[in-house]
Amino acid sequence: MGTISLEHIDNLFWLGRYTERVYTTLRLYFESYDAMIDLMGEEYKTFCERIDIPDIYGSADEFKARYPFDTGDPNSVISNMTRAYDNSIIMREILGSEALSYIQMAIYDIQVAKKSESPLISLQEVIDHILAFWGIMDDEVDNPQVRNVIKAGKRIERIDLYARLNMGGAEILRELKRLAPRVEQSGMRYHKEYLDEIEELAKADKVDYYRIVSLIENLIIMSV
Numbered sequence: 001m002g003t004i005s006l007e008h009i010d011n012l013f014w015l016g017r018y019t020e021r022v023y024t025t026l027r028l029y030f031e032s033y034d035a036m037i038d039l040m041g042e043e044y045k046t047f048c049e050r051i052d053i054p055d056i057y058g059s060a061d062e063f064k065a066r067y068p069f070d071t072g073d074p075n076s077v078i079s080n081m082t083r084a085y086d087n088s089i090i091m092r093e094i095l096g097s098e099a100l101s102y103i104q105m106a107i108y109d110i111q112v113a114k115k116s117e118s119p120l121i122s123l124q125e126v127i128d129h130i131l132a133f134w135g136i137m138d139d140e141v142d143n144p145q146v147r148n149v150i151k152a153g154k155r156i157e158r159i160d161l162y163a164r165l166n167m168g169g170a171e172i173l174r175e176l177k178r179l180a181p182r183v184e185q186s187g188m189r190y191h192k193e194y195l196d197e198i199e200e201l202a203k204a205d206k207v208d209y210y211r212i213v214s215l216i217e218n219l220i221i222m223s224v
Contacts, residue, residue, distance in 0.1 A: 009149055011091055012146060012149040014087050016151060018157075024158060025051055042060070069113070077110060085103050098136055099137065103129075103133055109126045134151075148185045149187070155179035188221070
């Protein structure tokens with residue numbers, strides 16, 4: 001694994017997963033936001049079910065107030081973004097200050113959104129800064145293993161979420177093709193046979209999403 005320690009590989013892997021988690025769940029939150037208003041607030045329950053988090057909110061208003069902003073909610077946007085930051089700050093010397101700044105700006109965007117009468121505008125900037133962070137990896141990070149570990153974590157999280165969301169076999173196959181070379185070049189130990197099984201499951205007429213989640217969550221051997 002070159003000069004990157006197992007501990008740092010784990011940090012990079014989870015940095016990829018947490019940034020993807022915020023990116024995808026925020027996009028879904030935007031899609032659900034108007035429906036939460038139009039359908040008398042019941043849509044938030046569907047949102048929780050789709051991303052497999054407990055409904056601890058009780059109402060749409062409470063959900064809109066807490067899900068993006070509540071640091072005490074482990075499933076909130078801010079909690080996941082903070083975990084991304086915690087992993088990125090450890091890797092400051094490898095990632096560089098510019099890359100780290102995009103993670104910091106994403107957290108700032110969430111804090112601004114919490115105080116705003118139009119929170120979706122600032123929350124959109126969270127997505128923009130995550131995209132900028134991913135982009136700077138290719139421009140500024142010279143070590144290919146660093147890029148591959150982050151992007152492997154990103155794709156694993158996306159497949160996990162897509163399976164939980166029952167997005168369809170075609171979408172999962174598309175992400176799987178992107179994941180395979182990243183995880184192979186990352187230096188992480190993994191179960192290749194799990195990738196093969198996920199491919200077969202995604203091609204099936206009736207996709208076993210539960211099995212895909214189980215396989216993708218246990219794909220990497222060395223990370224916890």
